[in-house]
Amino acid sequence: MQTPILEMKSITKEFPGVRALDNVTFSVRQGEIHCLVGENGAGKSTLVKVLSGVHPYGTYSGEIFIEGELQTFNSIRESEKAGIAIIYQELALIPELSVYENIFLGNEITDGMVIDSNESISQAVDILKKVGLDVNPLTKIKNLGVGKQQLVEIAKALKKDVKILILDEPTAALNENDSDNLLNLIRGLKEQGVTCILISHKLREVLEIADTITVLRDGRTVVTLDAHKDVVNEPVLIKHMVGRSIDNVYPKREKIQPGKEVLRLENWSAFSYNLGRDILKNININVHEGEIVAIAGLMGSGRTELAKSVFGNADGYRLSGKVFINGVEEKFRDPGDAIKASMAYVTEDRKANGLILIDDVKHNISLANLNEIVTGGVINENEEILVANRYREQLDIRTPSIQQKVRNLSGGNQQKVSLGKWLFVHPDILILDEPTRGIDVGAKYEIYTIMNSLVQQGMSILMISSELPEILGMSDRIYVMSAGKINGEMLVEDATQENIMQLAVDY
């Protein structure tokens, strides 16, 4: 038998209060696509960070062999030299720099002292061709969509000779089309002999692309499956991941007759001073009590902008049109007003504008509704602990304690903190922007169950999502947005992936 290209033996990694990896053994064959799956906080990101030198040699125990040789990486640079490239869960591009500048960031091609931009650009063109991205290398990153940015990340990783390419949830923020492109690219790289390790919560794509699948749970290796020999399907994977089976990821909800109208937008338009153009055009939508209304659409179709403009307009667009809450016209001056009118908005980007990463779990959960735990002008910290523990339990937030800094939680658990924070506001109208991005199947199921029970108690949910199965599985009614307009509306009974996509791409 051939020596594996990568072998990690008995890896144990501890953080204060958490054993993130417990004696993990992980072996990857030359030239395969090896998928790593597991619940939020199972240790997937930590494992690849150990491999890439983010957690340097000596901060973990165990051994790493590449092509049979023991490795002791002290930094990312050293692992790069050994042919390992990693693309992190969070994009790490500089928005104000151009595509080619980003690709060579930290490894600039120089002619003497100065950067040789001609050479850089011509090499960038070659690399971009390799990843199938057709953009001008002088374009600034901020002018590209997320899907293309992701490809630039990969181009950046591929500029050197890469033996092992690691991708941590690369498709979490991508729509189906961009995801498919990316998966094809990975297949292409495999043809060229690059070994890939892919972390993903999207089991469908894992099953589509993997040669081998390793499941982690609570920091331990549960099983390694050969996708071509063993019986692998979603139920099997889910069972290994969460330790029990989930029959239907989208729990059934008894459909009730929607109640009175709670939210209505009339001719809602928004002009962005930054972009110098209209980003929302004459939008008319409504939401009823006890209803889950979904907004489908492509990345950049204006869904998040719609949510933010209604929720107190923090970005300062010039607005026109009317908002009615429970039939009464409202003019929100800031998000505080919207919260007072019983709205809540769980943001799409929890790191940028959802959470205070340097603060702990309990402070994040209480932040938007401190009034509820204030007695005589003073925050009752004991009540705060109770509240935080309540949401920790209800949402199954995996953290050693509610005193843990949110920054130290795994991506999915951060998302749950964000959700807990807004549930604590006890809203009547809950806007969820990509509520399950980066969340594992088990937790997804829990969040869907919570959504169901919330609407059954009379709450209304407006859900923005790029995952069509989620929209079809959870919503009652669907609006499809495209280029800042509502392109269509349908009941879920009449919706299919195809007719939604048709409306979404039709300008």
Added chain:
Amino acid sequence: MEDSKQSNNIRNQFKNLVDIVKVNISDYFMFFALVIIMIIFTITTDGVFISSRNISNLINQMGYIAVLAVGMTLIIVIRHIELSVGYLAGFLGAFAAIAMTFWGWPVYAVIPVVMILGMLAGMLTATPVARLGVPAFVSTMAAGLIYRGALLLVTMGTGTIVIRDPVFNAIGNGFIPDLPLEGLLPGRHKLTLLIGLIAIILSIVTSIKNRKTKLSYNFSVPRTSLFILQLVLVSGLIGYVSWILSGYNGISWSLVILLLVVIVFQFITTKTPLGRHIYAVGGNPEAAELSGISVSKITYIVFAAMGLLSSLSGIMYASRLRSATTTAGLGFETDAIAAAFVGGVSAAGGVGTIIGSIIGALVMMSLTSGMNLMGIDISIQYIVRGAVLVLAVVFDRITRKDK
């Protein structure tokens, strides 16, 4: 069997303790550093440093910088900087002097008016920052130039303005009265000791009350032995400081003001929604805004508080010198910023405590005082203080880096 279980248990507890210390090392480090600096100076000055007289002096000299450091902490926590505070303090001190000496205003009117002016000045500086996103660096530097000009303008005719009001001058030089108990504890300031005793009792009572509340919520609390150790340490500290102060003239009015400022700001920042909002804005302004916190409102409030504290600083300084001078306030902002950073604030925002900055101010002032006593030349003093500042910040970065 039982035995090994127990020893395991103890080992685990010890490991937890080590973990806690590791995590919080940067929080306590400066306190230990302060103690060590004080011990070193006490040795090198044959005990003069820790004498009642010197400590009392040190606190009075520190007062007007320490109140600025409190405000500066909050300014830096919300990711800004305030460069005008020194000149503002100088100008407001001169204003107070003119109002009393030339206009004949009573001191009880002058002080509140000056404090209100300080607040307004802070809000004025904040306006371009909060409304238009002008960098505070620019806005406050410009304001500093203007105040400096204004100070020169009002002191132009007279030069130094002497203040004769005894009440005003007591702020920077006077001490609280003593109890009329001649026979008891001669050479000691009895009221200071009494206040120390009351403070100890209060701290013990509130600690026990907090512990009881926590228990009634079924939360885990530190073990009884640890808890008692903590009480003993805190009581000992308060007792020791009161004892030293009672050996000279007792608690000074400067210290009274400083303590009030610290108590009020510590309370606001740690116990109230306003405090939480300030740290949230510093930690992530966008997330704070979307949580219904008005970032511009918080900016106004913090700058207004800074202005108020600048006015206090100006009053304390003018009072201490018994006059307003053309150079009053020069360089105060640098000292305040240094104290805040030594005390552990982070320029990235969202991190920094009031108590930390007071310890930072104490460290810087101890260095000055100790080196003065040792007769070290001012040139070397600057170098040492610069080195300590950079070392403190470097250490803070290293211990906080938890990746």
